[in-house]
Amino acid sequence: xxxxxxxxxxxxxxxxxxxxxxxxxxxxxxxxxxxxxxxxxxxxxxxxxxxxxxxxxxxxxxxxxxxxxxxxxxxxxxxxxxxxxxxxxxxxxxxxxxxxxxxxxxxxxxxxxxxxxxxxxxxxxxxxxxxxxxxxxxxxxxxxxxxxxxxxxxxxxxxxxxxxxxxxxxxxxxxxxxxxxxxxxxxxxxxxxxxxxxxxxxxxxxxxxxxxxxxxxxxxxxxxxxxxxxxxxxxxxxxxxxxxxxxxxxxxxxxxxxxxxxxxxxxxxxxxx
Ligand SMILES: Nc1ncnc2c1ncn2[C@@H]1O[C@H](COP(=O)(O)OP(=O)(O)OP(=O)(O)O)[C@@H](O)[C@H]1O
Ligand SMILES: NC(=O)c1ccc[n+]([C@@H]2O[C@H](COP(=O)(O)O)[C@@H](O)[C@H]2O)c1
Numbered sequence: 001x002x003x004x005x006x007x008x009x010x011x012x013x014x015x016x017x018x019x020x021x022x023x024x025x026x027x028x029x030x031x032x033x034x035x036x037x038x039x040x041x042x043x044x045x046x047x048x049x050x051x052x053x054x055x056x057x058x059x060x061x062x063x064x065x066x067x068x069x070x071x072x073x074x075x076x077x078x079x080x081x082x083x084x085x086x087x088x089x090x091x092x093x094x095x096x097x098x099x100x101x102x103x104x105x106x107x108x109x110x111x112x113x114x115x116x117x118x119x120x121x122x123x124x125x126x127x128x129x130x131x132x133x134x135x136x137x138x139x140x141x142x143x144x145x146x147x148x149x150x151x152x153x154x155x156x157x158x159x160x161x162x163x164x165x166x167x168x169x170x171x172x173x174x175x176x177x178x179x180x181x182x183x184x185x186x187x188x189x190x191x192x193x194x195x196x197x198x199x200x201x202x203x204x205x206x207x208x209x210x211x212x213x214x215x216x217x218x219x220x221x222x223x224x225x226x227x228x229x230x231x232x233x234x235x236x237x238x239x240x241x242x243x244x245x246x247x248x249x250x251x252x253x254x255x256x257x258x259x260x261x262x263x264x265x266x267x268x269x270x271x272x273x
Contacts, residue, residue: 007041011150011180012102014086014095016057016219017050017066019244020073021236023217024048028080031150031180034209046080046150047102048073054092055264059223059255063087065247072239092264095149096169099177103147148178153187153208160196163269167198174202183210226250 011031017024032043050066051057060066063084070082086098093101156179159165173179181189189208193199199206217235225232227250232241244250 005144006039008044008145009035009041010045010047010102010106010145010147011043012047012049012099012147013150014049014098015051015151015155016055016060017048017070018057018059018061018219019066019222019236019240019249020048020070021217021219021222022234023215025073025077025080025237026211026215027150027152027182028077030182030209030211031207032079034207035180041146044079044145046077048080048082049086049098049102050082050084052087052089052092054090056092056258056261056267057263058258058261060258061249061254065243065249069240069243072243073237075239076237092268094166094169094265096172099147099149099173103177106145106147146178148180148207149173150180150182152182152184153189153192154184156181156189156199157187157192159199160192164263164265166269170196170198171202174199174205178205178207180207180209183208185214185216223250223255227252227255 011028013024013027015024028046032046035041035043048070050063050070051060053060053063067082067084067087074080074082083102085101086093159170183189193203193206193208222232222235225235226244232244
């Protein structure tokens, strides 16, 4: 292989996406800029993977709606797509296993296929926006492909919550694959990397990306505003907002869903001891 070849990176974001917001999409853009800035890699694809219903988080809307909203949101991007594998699994799947699944998929699907998908998406967006700037992966030199988990600093902090993540899973995520973490108000990414040995050992595989625009958009805030019939315009893509209105999603009742139920990872942890 050409030693100057760039590594091709695929970013995977796992979460509830309940609902997807503009900040979720922005995370991908921030991560791509950061990784490409050093010039050693080419971020070729972003994947959004909504968690399945069996995660049992309070207020978690049915996967079919979250998936649909994520797909509507991703239509505005030529490189981010949505994958429904995780959310159709009958049981909750550990994030390390979700990564294993996508890694295996990437290893078997050749890069030309990833390229063809991106080209098709790019053309669709260009048709809508009436622009032309198409460049294929094949225009860049050949390189290996890496999968990295993309998350906000709150997820990094959650690694320290007793019983929520197994140490070997964190080791696999950061050691084998790698992590890109976007700073988020209220969470201190560097502090947690310093505190957890498993993160400190693998710190070279953790990219902390600073979001300089103070941004508190969260799905919780969006759901609260919707319950109060306040505007959520510009917090999420218009198509997602219209879908929510059309299906009358997010009410006081939907927020009570799974109330009192122990989150799946914590249940699993109790079972293994
Ligand atoms: N404002 C934000 N800044 C940085 N990361 C974010 C932000 N909002 C969401 N994320 C990240 O997006 C991923 C998916 O998040 P998730 O669907 O849980 O959204 P959320 O807004 O945190 O949800 P909720 O408010 O329901 O807990 C997570 O890695 C989360 O850290
Ligand atoms: N042990 C684990 O693998 C583990 C534990 C907790 C959350 N998660 C994942 O992190 C994401 C968190 O999403 P929320 O921030 O919406 O709760 C979900 O995709 C969930 O599956 C994984």
